[in-house]
Amino acid sequence: MLVEINLLPKRERKSRLLPLLLIVAAVLLLVGATTFYFVIQHMEQQISQLKAELDQTKALRIAEEEKQTTRTDGSVGAQLQEAIQWAEQYPLHTVLLLRELIERLPERGFLMNVSYDRDGAIQLTVQFDTPRESAAYLQALKEASFIADVKLTSLTATEGKSEEGTMPRYVGQFSVQLNMEEWKKQQGGRT
Numbered sequence: 001m002l003v004e005i006n007l008l009p010k011r012e013r014k015s016r017l018l019p020l021l022l023i024v025a026a027v028l029l030l031v032g033a034t035t036f037y038f039v040i041q042h043m044e045q046q047i048s049q050l051k052a053e054l055d056q057t058k059a060l061r062i063a064e065e066e067k068q069t070t071r072t073d074g075s076v077g078a079q080l081q082e083a084i085q086w087a088e089q090y091p092l093h094t095v096l097l098l099r100e101l102i103e104r105l106p107e108r109g110f111l112m113n114v115s116y117d118r119d120g121a122i123q124l125t126v127q128f129d130t131p132r133e134s135a136a137y138l139q140a141l142k143e144a145s146f147i148a149d150v151k152l153t154s155l156t157a158t159e160g161k162s163e164e165g166t167m168p169r170y171v172g173q174f175s176v177q178l179n180m181e182e183w184k185k186q187q188g189g190r191t
Contacts, residue, residue, distance in 0.1 A: 096187055097122075097178075104140040106133040112171070120148075120178035127171050131155060134172040141176060146186055148179040 094116065102111060106128065113125035128134045134155055141150040153173045160169035 093187060097183075100144070100146070101141075104137060104144065106136055109133055109137055120180050120183075122174075122176040122178065124174040124176060125171060126174065127169055129167070129169065131170055134170055137172070138174070141174070146179055146183040147176055148182075149177040151175045 097116075098111075098114065101114070101124065105111065105126070108129045110127045111124065112127055113123075115123045126134070126137060128137070134152060138150060138152050141147055151174065153175050155170055155172045157168045157170055159166055161167075
C-alpha cells in the first residue's frame with residue numbers, strides 16, 4: 001500500500017463571487033446614475049417649459065387687465081353720465097311725497113318702512129294703535145288725487161308697551177300706485 005504524503009500547502013481556490021458582485025454593483029450603479037441623470041434633465045426641461053408658460057400667462061393677464069382698465073374707464077364715464085341724466089329726469093321728489101303720506105297719517109300712526117319703484121309703485125309699512133286708524137289712513141290715501149290705487153294688503157297685531165301696560169299695536173302693509181301725471185301737476189310749482 002502506498003501512502004501519499006503531500007507537504008505542500010493546499011492551494012485555495014480563488015473565489016469568483018466577489019469580483020462578480022463588484023462588477024454587478026458597478027453596472028447597477030452606472031445604470032442608476034445614468035437613469036438619474038436623464039430624469040433630472042427631463043425635470044429641468046419641464047421646469048423651464050412651465051416657467052415659460054407662467055411668464056406668458058402673466059403677460060396675457062397684465063394685457064387683459066390693461067384692457068379691462070381701459071374699458072372700465074370708458075364705461076364708468078358713460079355710467080356716470082347716464083346716472084346724471086336719470087337723476088335730472090327723476091319723476092318724483094321723494095321728500096315731498098313722504099310729507100304728503102305723513103300728513104294723512106292719524107295722530108298715533110307711524111311710517112315704519114317706505115319703498116318706491118320708478119314706475120310709481122309704493123309699498124308702505126305703517127304702525128297704528130287701532131285697526132280703525134288703519135282704515136282711516138286707507139280712506140285718506142284713497143281720497144288723495146295723486147294716488148291712482150291703494151290697497152291694505154295685510155294688518156297684523158303685535159304687542160307694544162306703553163304707559164298703560166302692554167297694548168296691541170297694528171302694523172299695516174299698504175300697496176300704493178301713484179298717478180304720475182297728477183303728482184307732476186301738483187308738484188309743478190313746488191321744490
